[in-house]
Amino acid sequence: MAKSYSNAYIFRFALIMVIIVATTLSVAFAFLKPLQDANRRIEKIMNLLQAANIPVDKDNADSLYLSHLIAEAMVDPATGEYVSIFRADGTFELGEERAFDVDMRKLVYAQRLYREGRSEDNPALPLFMIRGTEGDTLFIIPLFGRGLWGPVWGNIAVGADRNTIKGATFDHQGETPGLGAEINQRFFMDTFIGKRLFDQEGEFQSVKVVKGGVSTLPEERRIHAVDAISGGTITSDGVSEMLFDGLKSYVPFLQKAI
């Protein structure tokens, strides 16, 4: 260890090491990326189908999606009109944008810019129309928001009345295990089923995740709320916020007569 090294050697050593490491990582990444993308795609499909309460696993995800998909649509947030419709047979009935290809992170960012008046462009909203197991039409709205440690996301399936929630899925990148991370558990997601987005007067209420439990709320509010996960307050608040912000843009669409 007493051996001494010249500065030039140290620089050379560091440079070569960094180049080797960087090259190896790049090659590995380029090689693994197609597999990773395929995994993400399957996961997205599975989340959509699970929101529609369709039992699905990794292997049948693709074929189930095709057989249950009625259409992928893009909705104009101002008017609630469709600006793009993509059918399961692979053709565009209208427009040319697939809801499936929407990057939710970018969409939410664009929406924020618009809300804060920093951009003129209010982006179109992705919407999935899926035939449920009982042949009913479900509108599936993808959501994206912030948890405690990182992003949280999910899908809300709204019934044909465009008000009642028929199913929900949530997931997260790295919420606390046992606490916030429980949002992707069945017991939590299933509490959303039957909740309503609009009250008797037709006013948009969203669904709130309530700390302390739904039973602490007045009777008429309970249909717009679910129990929070104890210990997961910030994640629960993040889910509430994601639901409100995300679904609010869909109000013109949801309020349209059927």
Added chain:
Amino acid sequence: MDPMNEKEPLFSPKNVRLLKQPLVKDNPITVQVLGICSALAVTVKLEPSVVISLAVIVVMGFSNVMMSIIRNITPPRIRILVMLTIIAFMVVMVDQVLKAYMYDVSRQLSVFVGLIITNCIIMGRLEAFAIANKPWPSFLDGVGNAFGYGWILVVVGFFRELLGSGTIWDINVIETPWWNLYELGYQNNGLMILPPAALIVVGVIIWVHRSKHKELLEDN
């Protein structure tokens, strides 16, 4: 004895000791009290504890080997940076491979894989052992220490999940088709879910450990 002797068997008593020592006698968590930070974060449930332990075993074994291979050409002045690069490289590789081939597991682990980089045990073993020893003993030392770290994590995860969530590996053991302890007034201990509970459990393990191995007791 000539240390360069090529005929030294792969699992000579000396090498086996490298593997076994860190399991109990020189356990990184309970004796050296290293790697506590990640022990707090991942042990709320059993499953992430097990998976993170496996990931640490892989990362630690191989980064020890890599460090050992380049130990004679590494300038001591930048050795810590070299170690960091090696560990970060291994962790990113593990993360990418998991994402491609074991997607469910990688979803489970999420940010914790990245946390392996900050695990002081790995750096500690590179600095204390791999930089001065041949690759094979270094590998054994790394794997041994990772096991020593891992089994403590699994024990902590087991108790925290059992007492905090009433489940084991996500299977409910308090409320089952055959019995329901909740009806008898049993409640999950919410404290167990919070990070400080890991300290308490680790403390209890250290207590039991020292009462069994008196030679570990400090004088004062």
